[in-house]
Amino acid sequence: MKPSPEASILDVSTGEAYEGRAAPDSTLLGLFRTLLANRKLLVRSALLGLIAFVAYALAQPNYYVSVGTFVPQSGRSRSGLSGVASQLGLSLPSTETGESPQFYRNLLLSKQILGRAAESEYRIDKGGQVITTRLPEIFNVPGGTPAMRRATTMEHLARDVSASVDAKTGVITYSVRAGQPDLAHGIALRLMALLSEFNLERRQSQAGSERKFTEARLEEVARDLRAAEDRMQTYLQGNRDPGTSPRGAFERDRLQREINARQAIYSALSQAYEQAKIEEVRDTPVVTVIDRPERPVKPASRALLKRGFTGLVAGLAAGMIIILLLEYLRARRVDDTEQFHEFSREKSAAMRDLKQPWRLLFS
Numbered sequence: 001m002k003p004s005p006e007a008s009i010l011d012v013s014t015g016e017a018y019e020g021r022a023a024p025d026s027t028l029l030g031l032f033r034t035l036l037a038n039r040k041l042l043v044r045s046a047l048l049g050l051i052a053f054v055a056y057a058l059a060q061p062n063y064y065v066s067v068g069t070f071v072p073q074s075g076r077s078r079s080g081l082s083g084v085a086s087q088l089g090l091s092l093p094s095t096e097t098g099e100s101p102q103f104y105r106n107l108l109l110s111k112q113i114l115g116r117a118a119e120s121e122y123r124i125d126k127g128g129q130v131i132t133t134r135l136p137e138i139f140n141v142p143g144g145t146p147a148m149r150r151a152t153t154m155e156h157l158a159r160d161v162s163a164s165v166d167a168k169t170g171v172i173t174y175s176v177r178a179g180q181p182d183l184a185h186g187i188a189l190r191l192m193a194l195l196s197e198f199n200l201e202r203r204q205s206q207a208g209s210e211r212k213f214t215e216a217r218l219e220e221v222a223r224d225l226r227a228a229e230d231r232m233q234t235y236l237q238g239n240r241d242p243g244t245s246p247r248g249a250f251e252r253d254r255l256q257r258e259i260n261a262r263q264a265i266y267s268a269l270s271q272a273y274e275q276a277k278i279e280e281v282r283d284t285p286v287v288t289v290i291d292r293p294e295r296p297v298k299p300a301s302r303a304l305l306k307r308g309f310t311g312l313v314a315g316l317a318a319g320m321i322i323i324l325l326l327e328y329l330r331a332r333r334v335d336d337t338e339q340f341h342e343f344s345r346e347k348s349a350a351m352r353d354l355k356q357p358w359r360l361l362f363s
Contacts, residue, residue, distance in 0.1 A: 002052075015137070034323065034327055040315060042323070045316065045318050046312050046315040047312075047315065048317020049311040049313075050311055050312045053307045053314070054304055054308050057303065060302070061164045061179060062179070062298040063179055064177050064178060064179070064181040065125065065184060066175065066176050066177075066178075066293045066294065066295065066296055067168025067175045067291070068188055069171055069173045069289075069291070070287045070288060071169070071172065072099060072172075072193065072288075073175060073286055073287060073288055089100065094300055101166055104195070104287065105164070106170050108161075109161060109163055109194060110196060114154045114158060115155050116194045116198075116210040117191055117194060118134075118150055118153040118154050120190050121133065122186040123135050123182055135157065136149045136153045137151045139156045141156070161175070162174065162319050164174050170260045174188070181297070184295075184296055185294065186234055189293055190345075192293070196287060203286065204279070204281070210279075211277055212340060214272050214276055218269045221262065225262035228255065232252075232255045232259060245298060
């Protein structure tokens, strides 16, 4: 049976029938006709999504954001040992390898820093009274072992801390959000202090290890230099005038070259040793603070416009899906519709192709 040319399209939002071609129409024009015929449902769905998203944003508690920016200082281009190696014609990697802005960004968000921040104390306003307490109490972390409470606190803190790197300038911007302005400000300051402390400890530890190695090597080179000087002294005592014979002059020059080489290594290691001793006790900061975190004076924006637009789009998309689904279910009840049967055949073929995808490549 052929479809009647007077068949109608049903408005699923009102139940009214629109005269026209038989439904469903699989063309793009037919899709738009179906959506326009159910425009009331689209509008209602979009408004519902907008209201839902805005209501959710308004229901969220206020939070405050403290923002700071800093940039890593350019460290030593090479360590003392690298300087020694360069004087001897060798090449060693720099001790500052990997300390890029991205390194400091990841370090700020690492468990090492967040864990220390979670164990620190902060001043907050509780019922009009300023008290000092720790984050587990502030976040109302449920009881359990200290390790579990610390891990849960770190998870809360990780959600409230964010950081980004400017690829062009290398400036790192980080922000901390909290339910109170003093808490957001305190955490932001504490994170910066912990970052500086961690890097200072790491640098001093590295310098201490380098000093110990250089000190041991310096003692070995000093013994070798002393032995070379003793050999020269023994040779000169046994040869009053070594320059009178070519053999004697050659041996004296060889011993002198050995002494000179030992002296060069000893001098370079002595410089590296003194540099390592300085770095071991050096307490200069490793980052330059550009904008120190400040106490926020007003809550962060709820982004109602952005969330409202997102809800509008989400509601519109949901409405379109509902309309197409209802239209499809209605079309299944229409008998002797050639286009519907063709659609059903194509759907069945597509399902077979999904089960046997190689047929699409070789058929």
